[in-house]
Amino acid sequence: MLGVLPGVVGMLEAVETVKILLGIGEPLVGRLLQYDALSARFFEMKIDHNPDCPVCGDGKIGQVRAPEKKQVQVTQPASGGCRI
Amino acid sequence: MTAKERRIQELKRSVAEIDAPEAFALQQKGAALIDVREADEIARSSPQDALRLGRGFLELRIEESVPDFERTVVVMCAGGVRSLFAAEGLKQLGYRNVRSLRGGFNAWKNSGLPVETPRNLTAKDRERYSRHLLIPEVGEKGQLKLLESKVLFVGAGGLGSPAALYLAAAGVGTIGIIDNDVVDRSNLQRQVLHTDDRVGTSKVESARKTINGINPAVKVIGYEARLDESNADEIFADFDVIVDGSDNFATRYTVNDASVRLNKPNVHGSIFRFEGQVSVFWPGYGKHRGPCYRCLYSEAPPPELAPS
The missing domain is CATH 3.40.250.10 (Rhodanese-like domain)
Known part of the structure; x- marks a missing residue:
C-alpha cells in the first residue's frame, strides 16, 4: 500500500472530526467521499439511510440490541481488509 | 458630597x-x-x-x-x-x-x-492556538470547546496516526486510543505516530509519547485491548466522536453498531490500493437521517474476499 495514502484519508477524517466538535460547516453525513490517488480525483457518492437497516432502521436508534442477520446487501465494501 | x-x-x-x-x-x-x-x-x-x-x-x-x-x-x-x-x-x-x-x-x-468557574485560555494557550483564535469560526469559544472535547481513535495505525497527530496539535483535550498491537518496523512506512526506536513496544504507549511531545496538555487515555462487542459501549460512552481507523471488517461493524447505539458520530475512513474512502456515519444527526455503515454494507464479506 502506498504509505502516503492513509495520510490523506486520515487527515480528511481529522478535518471532519474538528468540524463536528466545533459544530461548523456541513459534515460528511450521507455522502461517501472517494479519493483516487492515481488519477488525483475526488468523487462523491450520495448514500442513503436504509429504513430496514438491522442497526439503525426506523425505530431502532438508541436501542441496545444485537444486530439481526438480514441480507440487505447493497454492494461489497470496496476496501477494508488490508493492514492499515 | x-x-x-x-x-x-x-x-x-x-x-x-x-x-x-x-x-x-x-x-x-x-x-x-x-x-x-x-x-x-x-x-x-x-x-x-x-x-x-x-x-x-x-x-x-x-x-x-x-x-x-x-x-x-x-x-x-x-x-x-x-x-x-x-x-x-x-x-x-x-x-x-x-x-x-x-x-x-x-x-x-x-x-x-x-x-x-469559567474556563479561560491561559497565556500559553493563546500563544499555541493563536491561528485558531484569529478565525471567527473557532475563536476562543471554539478553542475551549476543542480543549474540552474527547475523541476516541480506534487503531493507532495508518489512519489514526495522522488524524491523532493533528487533533492533538489542534488542542483536542482528551484523546483515547484503543489498539492492542506493538510497533512493527513495517508499520513505519505510514504510521507516523511511531518511531524506529519504539519497534516492539506498545502502540498505545508510543502514540502517547508522540502526542504529548507535540502537546503535553493533551490527556491520552490508552486501551491496550481489542475492541469487541463486550467492551465497545463502555469505552465509547465517554467520548464525543469516534474515529474509525481500524483494519478489519469485524472491528468496523463493532465500531458502527456501538456508535449507533450511543448516538456518537463515527468518522470512517478506509483504504484500498490507491483509493481511499471517507464518510461520517451518524444517523442521529440532523433531520434527514444519514446512513450507518450497515446501511451500506449490511454484512461483512467472507474473509477470503478481504484484501490484505
Whole structure:
C-alpha cells in the first residue's frame, strides 16, 4: 500500500472530526467521499439511510440490541481488509 | 458630597435596579446577564451562563453578543456600583431595557443562585492556538470547546496516526486510543505516530509519547485491548466522536453498531490500493437521517474476499 495514502484519508477524517466538535460547516453525513490517488480525483457518492437497516432502521436508534442477520446487501465494501 | 457620589446618585435615578432573584428570573426568561467585572474577578467565579464582556470593552463588544436592542440586559459587577456606569453606557448605545443588579455578584451568591468557574485560555494557550483564535469560526469559544472535547481513535495505525497527530496539535483535550498491537518496523512506512526506536513496544504507549511531545496538555487515555462487542459501549460512552481507523471488517461493524447505539458520530475512513474512502456515519444527526455503515454494507464479506 502506498504509505502516503492513509495520510490523506486520515487527515480528511481529522478535518471532519474538528468540524463536528466545533459544530461548523456541513459534515460528511450521507455522502461517501472517494479519493483516487492515481488519477488525483475526488468523487462523491450520495448514500442513503436504509429504513430496514438491522442497526439503525426506523425505530431502532438508541436501542441496545444485537444486530439481526438480514441480507440487505447493497454492494461489497470496496476496501477494508488490508493492514492499515 | 464628592463628584463620584453625586454621579452615583444621578445614575441610581436614571438606571433601573433589580435584586438578584429577579435578575435570575429575567435571565431564565431570556434576558442577557452581563458580568462587567475584571478578568481576575471573573476567573474565580461568575453567574452561570453570564456573558463576560468586561467593563473596558463593553460598548465595543456587546453588539456581537446581544444584537437585539430590545432584549432585556441585566448588568452586574461585584457590588452594584460599576454596573450602574456600565448600564448607563448601554442605554446610550441604544439598549432599551437595561437593568443593574443591586448588590452585584455578592448579592447573587448570597441568594444561592447558580455560579460557575469559567474556563479561560491561559497565556500559553493563546500563544499555541493563536491561528485558531484569529478565525471567527473557532475563536476562543471554539478553542475551549476543542480543549474540552474527547475523541476516541480506534487503531493507532495508518489512519489514526495522522488524524491523532493533528487533533492533538489542534488542542483536542482528551484523546483515547484503543489498539492492542506493538510497533512493527513495517508499520513505519505510514504510521507516523511511531518511531524506529519504539519497534516492539506498545502502540498505545508510543502514540502517547508522540502526542504529548507535540502537546503535553493533551490527556491520552490508552486501551491496550481489542475492541469487541463486550467492551465497545463502555469505552465509547465517554467520548464525543469516534474515529474509525481500524483494519478489519469485524472491528468496523463493532465500531458502527456501538456508535449507533450511543448516538456518537463515527468518522470512517478506509483504504484500498490507491483509493481511499471517507464518510461520517451518524444517523442521529440532523433531520434527514444519514446512513450507518450497515446501511451500506449490511454484512461483512467472507474473509477470503478481504484484501490484505
